[in-house]
Amino acid sequence: MRRILSAWDKELFLNVATRSWPAAEPVLPRLSRAANHGLLWFGVAAGIAAVGGRTGRRAALRGAGSLAVASAVVNTIGKGAVRRNRPVLDSVPVIRRLSRQPGTTSFPSGHAASAAAFAAGVALESPRWGAAVLPVAWSVAFSRIYTGVHYPSDVAAGMALGAGAALAVRGLVPTGRQLAVPPTPRADAPALPDGRGLFAVVNEVSGPPPLLGPPAERLRGALPEAVVEECSEDDDLAEMLEKAAQQAAEAGGALGIHGGDGSVSLAASIALRHGVPLLVSPGGTYNHFALDLSIESIDDAARAVREGTAIAVDVARVTPTGAAAGKEAGAAESTVFLNTFSIGVYPDLVRYRERWSRRVGSWPAGVLAALHVLRTSAPIDLEINGRRHSVWMLFAGNGAYRSIGPAPLRRRALSDGQLDVRIVPGSPYARTRLLAAALTGSTTALLRRMRIGGVEPGTRLAFDGEVAPAPRELVIDKANEALTVYRPL
Structure with a gap:
């Protein structure tokens, strides 16, 4: 059986080496070199962290941590356990070969392990970012066969090891999706099909620059009958929210806010005063409250308001004692x-x-x-x-x-x-x-x-x-x- 597997491995390697891959020649060798020492993946992690918000930062950190574990296992155990020689390069075209050939043993592929560990770690935290990273990880793994430095079984073993490292890290540090959504009592709120009865304010000053287009346009696209106002640096956010809350109370609808945690807190105080439910759409840097509500995007918020699913949450208050003396809890000074x-x-x-x-x-x-x-x-x-x-x-x-x-x-x-x-x-x-x-x-x-x-x-x-x-x-x-x-x- 071992001989059969070895023969199959070498035959598959030769098939890759002798086949013409015109589109791959200018890309895969460069990609393989870029992944040396994990530099490609740390660069990708930095990009995800910079533009992906809190979920992106957690995904980037999990991917980098999974890569570190996989790399440590490969270099301390894997390379010494099976001392396999590298493939002979005679059948590999010179244009594909790396300028500097690896000096370590062939089994398992460290590049494939790092690629799989990073992609799996990112995907476990954020399937969307994982889907974006997966094609690059697959290309890096395949490039190790394409450039002639690994047999297919080396790459397969490395990818399996990398995926296992990501799962091991998840076992030690659960992902955000593994943490149970905080239990909270259900509350009555009107279902607003297509957003009819929703009066929302988009704080354009909150958070980093949007990558998917203006949030007001995306909110109108998801809820076409909602009234959506945009608050710029020259506008008074509190005044705009007061007006929107008053309209929501008169229409029997809801107040919406797209912004960061500070904007959401302001909207919450106004929603409380007018007795209307609040729709939160994440538009800040961290969006802690929105994520605790399992709202990661405008689409999540739109689905909740269309279906009318709502909960009752606690509100904390800071009250100057002099101003609050003799007044009811929840007075305007709080x-x-x-x-x-x-x-x-x-x-x-x-x-x-x-x-x-x-x-x-x-x-x-x-x-x-x-x-x-x-x-x-x-x-x-x-x-x-x-x-x-x-x-x-x-x-x-x-x-x-x-x-x-x-x-x-x-x-x-x-x-x-x-x-x-x-x-x-x-x-x-x-x-x-x-x-x-x-x-x-x-x-x-x-x-x-x-x-x-x-x-x-x-x-x-x-x-x-x-x-x-x-x-x-x-x-x-x-x-x-x-x-x-x-x-x-």
């Missing part, structure tokens, strides 16, 4: 947030990141902002529920977050009535502790209400990515299941 609140160094990080992101991009701006904050900032003193603390940062999440590995990734539920409070205390080794806390991020407490006082003038706070001056004293609490939002089934 600021709504749907994801996170923080006070300490994080608001400064957001402020610097936003200032630099338009010039250098979101990722580089985030790195530069973090370095600047670590170098120039210091802990602040706060009174938290009556006790004095020195803290680098206080974080409060709207709902308890699930963590995989070091970081909080997704909420356990969108209507649990809890605040996920995490505190990074100041210390003699403050910056070292801040970096360690960023990696460990342990939960301090799950609360329903928290009072913060003793805030020094000039201190800033952040909620859902927006930065504002902090009041001297404030209360953070929850309005349970207060907001109705559309979510696709």
Whole structure:
């Protein structure tokens, strides 16, 4: 059997070597060289991360991690387990041969393993990006036979090993699709066929430049009877949302917002005040709330509003205690947030990141902002529920977050009535502790209400990515299941 397989392997190699492939000659050798040391895939990962939003960044990271595992297995175990000689190049045309021939053993193909690992890792996180990467991965794997450096069985074994590495990484770090959608009670909301009764505002300032065409046009295409307004830098987003919410209330319809988390929080507060359901369409850089609703695109949002599938979610509120004294919960002085609140160094990080992101991009701006904050900032003193603390940062999440590995990734539920409070205390080794806390991020407490006082003038706070001056004293609490939002089934 072994001889039969070996003969079949060599025969298939000769068939590829002796057949004319005119379209492949200018492409495959270059592609094979580009994949040396994974450089091609790291470049592809950078591109996906730059344009793919949070899902793209997770897909790129998973692909790169899967590649690293596959490469380590091939180079430490695979190459030494089967010491097979490379194919003889006599039958391979000179124009196809690589200028520098590999010096390692032939089995398995490291290039094929890396290609399959990267493509499978990306596809497990994002099938759309996986479909885009797969043809390139297949071409790289085939190029190793085409250029004469591997037998077909070397390539097949490498691809199987790479796919296995991607599955192993998924077993250790589940994908976003493996995480269960946060359980949330169903709510009544009108089904709006073709968007009739939906009054939506598109915040053109939010997020990176769109790659698939203007979002307002795509929203109108998906929901042709919806009223869609575009908010530019010269417009007042709050005023436009107020007008749209009033129209939605009169028509018995819904308010829609296409924008980032800050825009969504503003729209949520206005939807609450007018008593209308909210449709969220992801148009920002991170889109945390939209993704927790399993809405990754305009098409997801349109499907939910057409079918009328909705849930009731918690809303968290920040209320200055002086303004809120003697008033009912949910008064106009309260600021709504749907994801996170923080006070300490994080608001400064957001402020610097936003200032630099338009010039250098979101990722580089985030790195530069973090370095600047670590170098120039210091802990602040706060009174938290009556006790004095020195803290680098206080974080409060709207709902308890699930963590995989070091970081909080997704909420356990969108209507649990809890605040996920995490505190990074100041210390003699403050910056070292801040970096360690960023990696460990342990939960301090799950609360329903928290009072913060003793805030020094000039201190800033952040909620859902927006930065504002902090009041001297404030209360953070929850309005349970207060907001109705559309979510696709």
